[in-house]
Amino acid sequence: MTSGKDAMGEQPIFTCKAHVFHIDPKTKRSWMPASSTAVSVSFFYDSSRSLYRIISVEGQKAVINSTVTPNMTFTKTSQKFGQWSDVRANTVYGLGFSSEIELQKFIDKFNEVKEATRNAISKVTSNGASVVTPVSSANASPITARAATGTDSTDNLLEPPGSAALPQNQIKEEEIPHPRSHSVSVCRVTRAQVIKLSKRNQLPICN
Template identity: 70%
Template sequence: MLTPYSPLSLSLSLSLSPSLREQPIFTTRAHVFQIDPTTKKNWVPASKQAVTVSYFYDSTRNSYRIISVDGSKVIINSTITPNMTFTKTSQKFGQWADSRANTVFGLGFASEQQLAKFAEKFQEVKEAAKLARDKSQEKTETSSNYSQESGRATPSTNKASSMNGTDDEKISHVPDNTVLKSENDRLKTAIDNSNAKKWETELQALRENNVRLGDTLQEANSSVEKWKTQAAVCQEENTTLKKKISELEVQCKEMNKEKERNAQLTVRVQQLETEIQDKEQELENLRKQAEIIPQLMAECESVSAKLQAAELANKESRGKVATLQGEVEDSRQKHGHMKTELKKFMDVLDGKIDELHEVRQGLSKLGIDN
C-alpha cells in the first residue's frame, strides 16, 4: 500500500542521509532486482521479499534519492538525475538505469496501480531535479558574469586615474611584482582559512550525525531482533499450516477414492436396474403367454367331452366305433402333445421366475452392502 510517510522511511532518512534535513516524500513496497553485472540480461533478486522503497528530498542540496533497505543492507541508493528514465516493462514491473551506481534497478509491484503511482512520482522527481539543475546553472552563470564584470571594472578605474594624473602619479599607482605576490599570498591564505573553517564545521556536523546514526543503528538492530523473533514465530506457524495442509491433502485423496468407489457402485446399480427391467419385460411376456393356458385347458375339456360323447355314441352305434376311435386317437394325440407343450412352457416359466428371484436377492444384498 502506498503511503506518503511512514516511521520506517523516517528511520531510513536518519540512517542513510548525510544530513538530517533529508526527508521522505513518498513510500511504497516492492520486490527489488538488479541486473546481472556479467550477462547484463538476467535479473538478480536483491531482496527475498517485498521491501520498503522511498523517495527522499535533500533541501540543502536540492536533490532527490531513491532508497531501500532490506534488514541492515542497503539495496538501493540512487540519486535521481534529469537524464534518468523509468520504463514500464510489464503490467507490474518497471526499471531504471543508474550510471553512477553502474547498474540497472528493477521493481516488481503487487498491482498495476502501485507501479503507475511510482512511475508518476519518478517523473515528478525527475522534473524537479531538472528545475534544480537549471536554477543551479543560472546561479553559476550569474556569479561568473558578476566576477568577470568586477575584474573588468578595476583596470578601467586604474586607467582613468592614470589618464587624469601626472607622470609621477602614474609611476606611483603602478604596483611592483613584490606587492602583487604578497597580495596573492594573502588572498590564498584567506581562502585556505575560510575552507578550513568550512571543513571543520562540516566535520563537526558529520561527527554529530555519526553519533545520531549510531543510536539509530542500535534501535534498528533491536528492531531487527524483534523482526527475527516474529519471523521465527511466523515460520513455526507456517510449518504447522503446512502439516495441516498435508493432512487435508491426504483426507482429500481418501475422499476422492471414496467418490470413485461410489461412482462405480452407482454405475453397477444402474446396470442391475437395467437388467431388472429386461427381466420384468420377459416376465410380462410370459404372463401374456400364460393367459393362453385357460383357452388350451378349455379346448382339452371340450375334447374330453367330445371323447365322452364319442364313447357314448360308440355304445349306441358300434358301426361308428372305428371312426370315433380314430377321432379319439387323434384327439388323444393332440391332447398329449398339448400337455407336453404346456409342461415345457411351465418349466420355462419356473426357470424365469427363479432367475428373477436370484436377481432380486442380489440387488437386496448390494443395497445392504452400500
C-alpha cells in the same frame, strides 16, 4: 523534538512496496533478486543540496541507493514491472509491484522528482553557478562520455522476471543471492535511515 540535523537532512517524501531486482553484473541479460520479499522503496529529499534519492533497505543492507538525475528514465516493461538505469552506480534496478496501480504511482513520483531535479539544476545554472553531478556509490564507474552527455537511459531493456520470481509470499532467504558489488559508501545510507526504513509506521506508505 526534531533536531536541526534531522530538519535539514534527508526526509522521506514517498514510500511504496516492491520486490527489488538488480541486473546480473556478469551477463547483463537477466535479473537477480536483491530483496527476499516486498520491501519499502522510498524517495528521500535533501533540502540542503536539492537532491533526491531512491533508497530501499532490507535488514542492514541497502538494496537501492540511487541519486535521481534529470536524464534518468523509468521504463515500464510489463503490467507490474519497471526498471531504470543508474550509470553512476553502474547498475540497473528493477521493481516488481503487486498491481499496475502501485507501479503507476511510482512512475508518477519518479517523473515528478526528475522534473524537480531538472528545475533545481536550471535555477543553479541560471545564477551562474556550476553544477556538481552527485555520485551515488563508491563502486561507481568513472564519469564516461555517455554519462556526461546525459544518457542515463535504459539502452537494453530486459524481460521482466517471470511470475514465479514475484511471489506474494516471502521467498526463502537461502534462495536469494546477496551480491556485495552495490555497497554504499560515498552517499552513505546512514544507520538512522536504516532505522527509519525499518520502522514502517514512520513512513507514509502509499495507499
